[in-house]
Amino acid sequence: MDTINWSDLSFGYMKTDYNVRSYFRDGKWSEPQLETSEFLNIHMAATCLHYGQEAFEGLKAFKGKDGKIRIFRMHENALRLQSSCRGILMAELPVERFEEMVVLAVEKNKRFVPPYESGASLYIRPLLIGTSAQVGVKPAHEYLFLILVTPVGPYFKEGFKPTPMVILRQYDRAAPLGTGIYKVGGNYAASLVAGEKAHEGGYSAVLYLDAKEKKYIDECGPANFFAIKNRTYITPESTSILPSITNKSLMQL
Numbered sequence: 001m002d003t004i005n006w007s008d009l010s011f012g013y014m015k016t017d018y019n020v021r022s023y024f025r026d027g028k029w030s031e032p033q034l035e036t037s038e039f040l041n042i043h044m045a046a047t048c049l050h051y052g053q054e055a056f057e058g059l060k061a062f063k064g065k066d067g068k069i070r071i072f073r074m075h076e077n078a079l080r081l082q083s084s085c086r087g088i089l090m091a092e093l094p095v096e097r098f099e100e101m102v103v104l105a106v107e108k109n110k111r112f113v114p115p116y117e118s119g120a121s122l123y124i125r126p127l128l129i130g131t132s133a134q135v136g137v138k139p140a141h142e143y144l145f146l147i148l149v150t151p152v153g154p155y156f157k158e159g160f161k162p163t164p165m166v167i168l169r170q171y172d173r174a175a176p177l178g179t180g181i182y183k184v185g186g187n188y189a190a191s192l193v194a195g196e197k198a199h200e201g202g203y204s205a206v207l208y209l210d211a212k213e214k215k216y217i218d219e220c221g222p223a224n225f226f227a228i229k230n231r232t233y234i235t236p237e238s239t240s241i242l243p244s245i246t247n248k249s250l251m252q253l
Helices: 074-087 095-108 185-189 192-200 245-252
Strands: 019-025 033-035 054-056 059-063 069-071 121-130 143-152 205-209 217-220 227-229 232-234
Touching (some): 054 185, 069 095, 074 245, 095 143, 192 205
Antiparallel strands (some): 019 033, 019 143, 054 121, 059 069, 205 217, 227 232
């Protein structure tokens, strides 16, 4: 592969060697399959294209100072994906299969795991989509689960330095009893206009308020919100906030 400048990675896509796929047909998941193609062949009437039957996850693998590769809390991501599947009526992937495929994807692409001193990581993107052809609004009966990986730098260009955000009261991230607690593509599509407005104003993201009263902090587009007050960890509790595994980990610590 071309030489990679590990210390200058952005949060973007870079081609790697393999992705891993499993298909849900006739009520069961297939064994994992390694693929080198970056493209999918799906029906033009697939439910993921018309009715938003799509959920995904995001987690990372890091190379330690000892050279060992470690994956951060993938069990939690597996459980959150199952929650998203229940939320939009998709076939649930067993936790064990999720973890097996994550490990396989990292192992087969381990040459793309950035070195410890770079501060970068291997981003792991699991994706589950409805693939059966339907015109009526109802759940699919066939699904594809895949995992792609790509080396990335920090999500924000500032890295771990403070980054400016803005409150835009004319936009909501999600309805109080909607899909905000699930990691589904529709939530992110709904945030694109507000996100562009923020970027045009020189801000890195939108800090959303609750959709009902517009006075309580919910979360920002890429992350949960937390604060420390009087040595107490404070974070919102809301039915429209995606449960962040990073936030959960900080609370447990």
